Amino acid sequence: MNDDVLISCQGLRREFTVAEGRAGLLGSIKSLFSNKTSVIRAVDDISFDIRAGEFVGYVGENGAGKSTTIKMLTGILTPTGGRALVNGVVPYEERVKNAFNIGVVFGQRSQLWWDLPMSDSLDLLRAIYRVPQARYHESLAELSDWLELGPLMKMPVRKLSLGQRMRADLAASLLHGPKVMFLDEPTIGLDIIAKDNVRRFLKKINKERGVTIILTTHDMDDIEALCDRIIIIDKGKIAWDGATARLKSDHMQGKILEVEFHDYNPKIHEAVGLTEMKSEANKKWLRYRGDGGAALNEVISALFRDYCVKDLSIHEPKVADVVKAIYQHGAEVGEDGGA
Numbered sequence: 001m002n003d004d005v006l007i008s009c010q011g012l013r014r015e016f017t018v019a020e021g022r023a024g025l026l027g028s029i030k031s032l033f034s035n036k037t038s039v040i041r042a043v044d045d046i047s048f049d050i051r052a053g054e055f056v057g058y059v060g061e062n063g064a065g066k067s068t069t070i071k072m073l074t075g076i077l078t079p080t081g082g083r084a085l086v087n088g089v090v091p092y093e094e095r096v097k098n099a100f101n102i103g104v105v106f107g108q109r110s111q112l113w114w115d116l117p118m119s120d121s122l123d124l125l126r127a128i129y130r131v132p133q134a135r136y137h138e139s140l141a142e143l144s145d146w147l148e149l150g151p152l153m154k155m156p157v158r159k160l161s162l163g164q165r166m167r168a169d170l171a172a173s174l175l176h177g178p179k180v181m182f183l184d185e186p187t188i189g190l191d192i193i194a195k196d197n198v199r200r201f202l203k204k205i206n207k208e209r210g211v212t213i214i215l216t217t218h219d220m221d222d223i224e225a226l227c228d229r230i231i232i233i234d235k236g237k238i239a240w241d242g243a244t245a246r247l248k249s250d251h252m253q254g255k256i257l258e259v260e261f262h263d264y265n266p267k268i269h270e271a272v273g274l275t276e277m278k279s280e281a282n283k284k285w286l287r288y289r290g291d292g293g294a295a296l297n298e299v300i301s302a303l304f305r306d307y308c309v310k311d312l313s314i315h316e317p318k319v320a321d322v323v324k325a326i327y328q329h330g331a332e333v334g335e336d337g338g339a
């Protein structure tokens with residue numbers, strides 16, 4: 001393994017055995033009386049290497065397998081196949097040792113004690129992680145300054161707003177000075193200002209403390225704002241992995257035409273020089289690459305001439321469009337201009 005690889009997964013897999021027909025109350029009652037089970041492959045043969053200092057977005061729709069991957073890398077879950085290594089430690093074999101090297105934040109769940117003032121929670125974590133007092137105070141002063149925690153320190157965690165609580169959790173996860181940080185949907189449910197605070201803080205931690213970050217999210221604005229690299233995961237498998245800049249240069253040149261048709265959604269072939277990115281009911285999102293071939297106005301006239309176009313608008317491609325297209329069509333979409 002290369003020296004500066006900090007996190008590595010090789011053929012990582014995790015299956016869950018579930019009772020069949022568990023959806024809904026009736027389903028779960030029925031499943032009590034049957035011993036039929038089925039296997040869900042939540043993470044299916046995932047391999048990647050992450051180097052020190054990278055800021056990686058681990059992106060996927062609900063149920064794609066993001067949290068399951070993070071749980072294996074933090075040692076909460078054991079894989080059913082393959083292997084993971086975080087800073088030289090197999091996380092699920094040496095969970096405590098791993099915990100000293102990593103910081104973890106789950107957006108949905110706080111690691112702080114609900115009824116204690118924030119400062120007491122942080123002090124307990126200091127003791128758990130055996131952080132020397134002097135280092136603790138230095139680290140806390142810096143984090144508190146960056147996250148503006150001062151006025152909140154004496155408040156019980158249950159009284160904090162979601163955004164304040166997230167700031168407290170971010171500080172808590174970094175007190176022991178980990179090299180690696182795992183964040184599972186840290187901006188979920190936050191308003192725009194709180195999201196922005198979290199993003200600015202994460203950027204700082206990555207740049208100034210050199211912390212390697214893996215962030216799972218389904219918020220593409222998080223990705224555009226933060227990540228140098230994106231791993232897109234779909235149904236437990238990696239659908240795309242590369243530099244955010246490459247995603248942009250490979251998939252985001254040109255324009256997106258958002259076209260609404262009158263009564264049906266026609267098959268548009270390559271003849272019009274467009275790539276279908278996404279399709280819904282009477283609408284299509286089509287990419288115009290603009291590298292040679294027909295001019296945009298010619299393409300648009302051809303659309304109006306050959307199809308029953310009701311409405312058409314033009315915009316710049318967004319990371320969200322590209323990621324959706326990769327879910328729908330796979331990574332080849334737009335790679336060579338052909339759908």
Ligand SMILES: Nc1ncnc2c1ncn2[C@@H]1O[C@H](COP(=O)(O)OP(=O)(O)O)[C@@H](O)[C@H]1O
Nearest residue numbers: 016018042060061062063064065066067068069
């Ligand atoms: N403890 C579990 N038991 C059974 N199925 C699970 C469990 N955890 C996750 N799954 C299933 O595995 C799949 C991936 O889940 P998850 O990793 O939580 O996805 P994501 O975080 O991307 O939304 C989903 O189909 C989910 O229902």
Ligand SMILES: [Mg+2]
Nearest residue numbers: 066067068184
């Ligand atoms: Mg999740």
